Amino acid sequence: MSKAAHLATGIEMEGVHKWFGSFHALDDINLAIRPRERVVICGPSGSGKSTLIRCINRLETHEQGRIVVDGIELTHDERRIDKIRREVGMVFQHFNLFPHLTILENLILAPVWIRKMPKKHAVEVAMHFLERVRISEQASKYPVQLSGGQQQRVAIARALCMRPKVMLFDEPTSALDPEMVKEVLDTMVSLADDGMTMLCVTHEMGFARQVADRVIFMDRGRVLEEAKPADFFDNPKNERSRLFLSQILH
Amino acid sequence: MIATLILSYPKMVNRIVVVVGIVVVAMLLYFMGVSGAWVGDVFPALQAEASPQMARIITAIIIALLIAVNWKLLGMLPRTYQIGAVWAELFALLLLFFYSFDLSFTFIAKKIGFLITQGVVTTLYISVVSIAIATVIALVGAIAKLSKNGVIYGLASFYTSLFRGLPLLMQIYIIYLGLPQVGYVIGAIPAGILALSLCYGAYMTEIFRAGIESIPKGQTEGATALGLRPNHTMFLVILPQAMRVIIPPTGNQFIAMLKDSSLVSVVGVWEIMYLARTLGQKEFRHIEMLITASMIYWLLSIGLEIIQARIEQHFGRSLKR
Numbered sequence: 335m336s337k338a339a340h341l342a343t344g345i346e347m348e349g350v351h352k353w354f355g356s357f358h359a360l361d362d363i364n365l366a367i368r369p370r371e372r373v374v375i376c377g378p379s380g381s382g383k384s385t386l387i388r389c390i391n392r393l394e395t396h397e398q399g400r401i402v403v404d405g406i407e408l409t410h411d412e413r414r415i416d417k418i419r420r421e422v423g424m425v426f427q428h429f430n431l432f433p434h435l436t437i438l439e440n441l442i443l444a445p446v447w448i449r450k451m452p453k454k455h456a457v458e459v460a461m462h463f464l465e466r467v468r469i470s471e472q473a474s475k476y477p478v479q480l481s482g483g484q485q486q487r488v489a490i491a492r493a494l495c496m497r498p499k500v501m502l503f504d505e506p507t508s509a510l511d512p513e514m515v516k517e518v519l520d521t522m523v524s525l526a527d528d529g530m531t532m533l534c535v536t537h538e539m540g541f542a543r544q545v546a547d548r549v550i551f552m553d554r555g556r557v558l559e560e561a562k563p564a565d566f567f568d569n570p571k572n573e574r575s576r577l578f579l580s581q582i583l584h
Numbered sequence: 585m586i587a588t589l590i591l592s593y594p595k596m597v598n599r600i601v602v603v604v605g606i607v608v609v610a611m612l613l614y615f616m617g618v619s620g621a622w623v624g625d626v627f628p629a630l631q632a633e634a635s636p637q638m639a640r641i642i643t644a645i646i647i648a649l650l651i652a653v654n655w656k657l658l659g660m661l662p663r664t665y666q667i668g669a670v671w672a673e674l675f676a677l678l679l680l681f682f683y684s685f686d687l688s689f690t691f692i693a694k695k696i697g698f699l700i701t702q703g704v705v706t707t708l709y710i711s712v713v714s715i716a717i718a719t720v721i722a723l724v725g726a727i728a729k730l731s732k733n734g735v736i737y738g739l740a741s742f743y744t745s746l747f748r749g750l751p752l753l754m755q756i757y758i759i760y761l762g763l764p765q766v767g768y769v770i771g772a773i774p775a776g777i778l779a780l781s782l783c784y785g786a787y788m789t790e791i792f793r794a795g796i797e798s799i800p801k802g803q804t805e806g807a808t809a810l811g812l813r814p815n816h817t818m819f820l821v822i823l824p825q826a827m828r829v830i831i832p833p834t835g836n837q838f839i840a841m842l843k844d845s846s847l848v849s850v851v852g853v854w855e856i857m858y859l860a861r862t863l864g865q866k867e868f869r870h871i872e873m874l875i876t877a878s879m880i881y882w883l884l885s886i887g888l889e890i891i892q893a894r895i896e897q898h899f900g901r902s903l904k905r
């Protein structure tokens with residue numbers, strides 16, 4: 335394994351395939367995402383966008399091909415999977431906060447148990463990130479006491495507490511009331527400005543235009559188009575992406 | 585048509601319902617064979633000419649009216665007092681029922697000390713130890729039943745099927761009498777504890793499994809994405825949430841087990857039930873001891889109910905807005 339080649343690569347996917355039964359969810363995916371790159375993945379529902387990013391931290395298992403994250407190849411080896419999961423943070427559509435823990439407890443759980451951070455230090459880190467998502471005054475509340483937008487910001491802060499090198503976003507604004515979308519997107523924009531490597535499955539085209547270095551369009555498990563946001567939105571090359579854009583941009 | 589009538593004359597309909605209700609209750613009491621003997625004592629005038637039939641009818645009507653008045657009076661109290669009043673009235677009726685047996689309270693007073701120091705202590709000891717073991721079995725069983733490994737699932741499902749399928753009494757006999765056959769001589773108390781733990785462990789395995797499965801998949805995914813290992817996820821994320829679902833039926837199981845521990849008396853353990861039977865036998869005071877034992881079981885159950893409520897409160901705290 336040549337180390338130099340991997341240093342240039344945040345995430346590398348080569349010939350990745352995945353099936354759910356007879357359904358071909360990922361069909362020969364080849365992707366290279368550089369460190370600090372911001373990539374938006376879009377496409378119709380069921381096109382494999384979520385499956386793609388869920389393969390990166392092994393929430394789904396790819397059945398063929400190679401996935402390398404931060405120089406570590408994903409195999410069945412548990413230690414490698416653990417290592418990669420520590421480097422990769424994830425934000426879900428439905429937040430997946432732990433409802434039985436307070437906001438602060440949600441944030442320090444993984445640092446204390448997995449990173450073996452002293453509790454006092456973990457609390458400092460947690461408060462730092464809660465301030466970053468502008469929600470530190472809610473630290474002692476439980477998730478149900480927060481609005482959807484606040485919960486999603488907490489979820490982002492929770493992922494950041496593990497100091498990941500890559501952040502995956504799986505439709506982070508899809509479950510939110512319209513008036514709460516902006517506060518979450520603003521948080522993501524500020525994260526992007528800090529140089530975080532980001533992979534976002536989202537239909538927020540404004541966000542894609544503003545921060546993405548690249549837009550990837552998927553359909554039926556395949557990557558059909560890869561382009562800079564300006565090119566993709568103003569001059570889509572693929573028939574299917576043109577149709578998709580005409581349907582979501584009224 | 586009827587609906588229109590009911591809606592147009594609500595007050596009248598209400599009164600009719602009350603009167604019909606009283607009549608129905610009175611008729612029920614009559615056909616249940618309520619005794620009219622005391623009517624003669626209270627209303628001597630009736631005694632001479634009234635037939636026993638008449639006395640029974642009057643008794644039934646009076647009791648029905650008393651119930652109606654009582655209902656009306658209770659309705660005027662605030663809710664907490666209503667609950668207290670109902671408990672007090674029903675408890676008084678229960679005592680009255682026991683009193684009608686013409687119990688010897690001196691006999692009870694003489695024996696209750698031993699019933700508590702020996703019986704209650706043994707019952708509590710057996711129950712508490714069995715509950716603790718059953719909880720551990722249930723936890724292991726539930727995780728095994730959710731396992732993808734066929735061998736582990738096979739072991740767990742055979743265990744729950746067998747021990748839920750055999751009567752507890754049979755299990756106690758089989759363990760106490762059967763284990764010595766294969767070379768393990770086992771005392772009566774350990775045999776009882778083993779049978780109770782295995783039987784209730786099997787029931788509680790299903791409760792725990794259902795509780796764990798009730799937690800959305802997103803919780804496991806959220807924890808996994810943070811880097812938590814499966815055992816961390818189970819004990820830090822899934823189980824604490826599942827407890828809220830698990831505790832009410834588990835509390836039920838504990839109360840049932842407390843009383844089922846009386847079955848252990850068949851192998852000669854000196855717990856409440858065994859003592860109640862043997863202490864009463866010598867002087868033909870069976871009913872005294874049985875009622876005392878029943879009341880003790882009830883008190884212990886109430887204790888468990890209170891503990892259950894406390895624990896539920898603890899695990900429900902994160903849901904208060």
